[in-house]
Amino acid sequence: MRYVSTRGQAPVLNFEQAMLSGLARDGGLYLPETVPGFDAITELDGLPYEEIAFRVIRPFTGDSFSDAELRGAIDRAYGRIEHAAKAPLHQLAPGHHLLELFHGPTLAFKDFAMQLIAQLFQIALKRSGQKITIVGATSGDTGSAAIEAFKGIDNVDVFIMFPHGRVSEVQRRQMTTPDAANVHALALDGHFDDCQARLKDLFNDHDFRDGVGLAGVNSINWARVVAQIVYYFTAAASLGMRPMDFCVPTGNFGDIFAGSIARAMGVPIRRLIVATNQNDILHRALTTGEYRVGEVHPSISPSMDIQVSSNFERALYLAYGGDASAVSQLMAELKQGGFTISQGALQSLREQYLSGRVSEEDTLAMIRTIRDETGQILCPHSAVGVAVARQHVEPGIPMVTLATAHPAKFPDAVERAVGARPELPPHMAGLFDLPERVSRVENDVDALKALILERRTN
Numbered sequence: 001m002r003y004v005s006t007r008g009q010a011p012v013l014n015f016e017q018a019m020l021s022g023l024a025r026d027g028g029l030y031l032p033e034t035v036p037g038f039d040a041i042t043e044l045d046g047l048p049y050e051e052i053a054f055r056v057i058r059p060f061t062g063d064s065f066s067d068a069e070l071r072g073a074i075d076r077a078y079g080r081i082e083h084a085a086k087a088p089l090h091q092l093a094p095g096h097h098l099l100e101l102f103h104g105p106t107l108a109f110k111d112f113a114m115q116l117i118a119q120l121f122q123i124a125l126k127r128s129g130q131k132i133t134i135v136g137a138t139s140g141d142t143g144s145a146a147i148e149a150f151k152g153i154d155n156v157d158v159f160i161m162f163p164h165g166r167v168s169e170v171q172r173r174q175m176t177t178p179d180a181a182n183v184h185a186l187a188l189d190g191h192f193d194d195c196q197a198r199l200k201d202l203f204n205d206h207d208f209r210d211g212v213g214l215a216g217v218n219s220i221n222w223a224r225v226v227a228q229i230v231y232y233f234t235a236a237a238s239l240g241m242r243p244m245d246f247c248v249p250t251g252n253f254g255d256i257f258a259g260s261i262a263r264a265m266g267v268p269i270r271r272l273i274v275a276t277n278q279n280d281i282l283h284r285a286l287t288t289g290e291y292r293v294g295e296v297h298p299s300i301s302p303s304m305d306i307q308v309s310s311n312f313e314r315a316l317y318l319a320y321g322g323d324a325s326a327v328s329q330l331m332a333e334l335k336q337g338g339f340t341i342s343q344g345a346l347q348s349l350r351e352q353y354l355s356g357r358v359s360e361e362d363t364l365a366m367i368r369t370i371r372d373e374t375g376q377i378l379c380p381h382s383a384v385g386v387a388v389a390r391q392h393v394e395p396g397i398p399m400v401t402l403a404t405a406h407p408a409k410f411p412d413a414v415e416r417a418v419g420a421r422p423e424l425p426p427h428m429a430g431l432f433d434l435p436e437r438v439s440r441v442e443n444d445v446d447a448l449k450a451l452i453l454e455r456r457t458n
């Protein structure tokens with residue numbers, strides 16, 4: 001399996017190289033040259049999550065990892081997910097199912113990929129003896145999952161930039177309280193898009209990149225997307241592999257893009273629905289064909305407060321039929337504020353994705369409605385997903401909404417909705433008593449580089 005960049009000017013790599021590279025050297029994102037088909041798709045129901053993960057991921061890894069290495073990595077990674085089913089699916093209303101992706105150590109869907117890639121990174125680094133510096137950008141959940149997965153690992157430093165004052169207190173504490181010397185939480189003066197833009201600046205400075213052995217664990221990294229494909233298979237398997245719809249709370253477009261790959265592999269997904277909060281650039285782009293970056297408005301679903309949606313580049317690449325120069329041109333225009341999607345590409349995107357937007361008030365109302373109807377408390381991101389999904393449920397077609405985080409990560413929003421604060425699970429009970437360790441950093445790439453060079457332990 002070979003991986004190519006969406007901008008067409010970077011070396012073609014194998015899985016391990018693409019995983020360790022993160023962003024391609026031409027600024028693009030890696031994608032497999034072809035998406036593998038999946039044999040025996042109807043024979044998955046009843047298999048453990050780990051077995052389905054192995055069968056789904058194996059075709060992507062080529063000869064980068066032996067079967068035993070991959071199976072071992074999967075078993076160790078998912079051993080850390082509390083629920084026996086790992087990603088349980090349960091019925092919210094007739095025909096509408098919730099896929100719970102928040103039973104991992106940091107209570108968000110990010111654990112599914114991050115726990116696995118931490119295992120794969122360790123195998124690869126042990127083999128090569130390489131030392132690396134992981135830098136990540138987060139609106140709250142990727143950062144906490146990355147710190148949890150990589151803390152204390154030899155030969156790895158982890159720097160996570162989060163937007164100062166724009167993540168929930170639980171998310172912040174998850175990033176600032178671990179005391180491992182190799183993790184560094186950085187509160188950046190800006191919003192998530194600034195964090196992600198600075199991250200890409202670091203990757204695009206090849207001297208810096210090579211000097212520190214820069215690696216990335218955002219969904220820039222193809223290995224993240226691969227691990228997120230698996231739960232579309234497990235959900236579809238438990239619903240009998242019949243045509244179904246998925247609704248995905250969306251920001252950086254990694255999770256829903258994983259769904260599009262699952263569909264390309266053969267999962268009978270009819271409609272993939274992008275659910276956005278008030279930061280609705282994706283909904284506007286799919287509706288109008290204009291991808292124009294606006295202001296980022298802080299919301300009660302802060303992890304989706306994103307305007308420059310990184311993985312949309314992968315979707316554009318496919319919609320433009322693999323035309324890397326067209327994508328490079330669009331990304332150059334994006335630097336000036338936005339671009340117009342061609343009619344052909346827009347049609348192709350609309351064949352792949354539907355979309356909807358939910359206001360703050362409707363998000364709160366949906367948390368209340370679901371509490372009243374089922375007793376379940378949703379996190380605000382999942383509530384955005386459920387609200388959009390409910391507009392699209394069709395009789396006889398199962399709808400699956402991804403529940404991307406645990407409500408206890410967002411107690412203020414939940415309290416506003418239902419008047420009570422959800423409790424943290426026992427393993428996080430001491431979170432508010434631990435000392436915090438965080439560095440404030442300007443929204444400036446040189447300041448960031450200086451800090452990373454000074455703090456690196458490897």
Ligand SMILES: Cc1ncc(COP(=O)(O)O)c(C=O)c1O
Binds near residue numbers: 109250251255381
């Ligand atoms: C809880 C939660 N829901 C939804 C999303 C959006 O996912 P994606 O960025 O893959 O679109 C995020 C951030 O990634 C998140 O943390």
Ligand SMILES: N[C@@H](CCOP(=O)(O)O)C(=O)O
Binds near residue numbers: 140143217219251304
């Ligand atoms: N919502 C994310 C933003 C980064 O997403 P990623 O999937 O590209 O890592 C977060 O919580 O950090």
